[in-house]
Amino acid sequence: MHNRINYSMVKLTRGLKTLPVTLMGWIVYLIIPFKKSIAQKNIERVFENSMNSQEKKRLVIAYYSHLMTSIKELILYALVSKKRLEKRVKTIGMEHLYNAMNQGKGVLVLTGHFGSWEFSPLFFLDNVEGNKDQFYCIRKSLRFAFLDNIFLRRYEAAGFKLINKKNAIREVCKVLQKGGVVFFPFDLRPSYKDNNKILTNFLGQNTSTYTSLAYLAERYNSPVLSTSYYRINKKQHVNQFYPEIPRNMSVDKQDAILKNTQNYNKRLEEMVLEHPEQWLWSYKRW
Secondary structure (H helix, E strand, O other): OOOOOOOOOOOOOOOHHHOOOOHHHHHHHHHOOHHHOHHHHHHHHHOOOOOOHHHHHHHHHHHHHHHHHHHHHHHHHHHOOHHHHHHHEEEEOHHHHHHHHOOOOOEEEEEOOEOOOOOHHHHHHHHOOOOOOOEEEEEOOOOOHHHHHHHHHHHHHOOOEEEEHHHHHHHHHHHHHOOOEEEEEOOOOOOOOOOOEEEEEEOOEEEEEEOHHHHHHHHHOOOEEEEEEEEOOOOOEEEEEOOOOOOOOOOOHHHHHHHHHHHHHHHHHHHHHHOHHHEOOOOOOO
16 A cells, blocks of 8 residues: 555546557557556556546557657657757747746746657747747756766757756856846655655655755745746647746744645646656656
């Protein structure tokens, strides 16, 4: 039995029949047994009481279908010009980003491993008006160095300045003081060595979560908004910015950090459930 807080059942905001599946998704599903599939275990864990076995199977296959399409796109990016590919990506909600930037306090953008996250964001800065030199992204090093080099170079070539996760807090402080914008992946699992973490509710699970985002927002009074990436068909993607997340202004700063961290996890959860097949279920979040 999972060690979890007694939260209500997690339910999708979309019908499962709308989730697209492909032949490759079916093949991957048939090849990988349940015992070796982190994705299947995570989906079983989250939707244990809100989906029947056929519904969970449909979500798993839709996830594998999405994942295989994303891998194909990563290869395509190396073979086709960016100018041709940029027609596939649309960015919406930029007014929310500009509103946050105009406050002059730096901006923290809550995001996660959504959609084709190594593909869609590469076209985002092409839509930015004005100074494009103030956008930063926190990146965790990948296990394989050659893949790390490929993906890091792509982000840098797209105009992002990279901040290594290992020394992220110090660097993010400097960026916020200069009024910069930092994309903050909020769905990473803290290690047992990390002290800046708490247990919160995420997708109905008792989940260890970084408090860094709430701490930084509190310290610099920086606005926090969220962004998601998602595919709407085989070729079209959307980068979407959402309104600023209201911040708890409790006099007790520690209490404010705890409540805001929970609010940020709630926002992350909402983005996951909008396009459930397009979140990285293969990651060991729990």
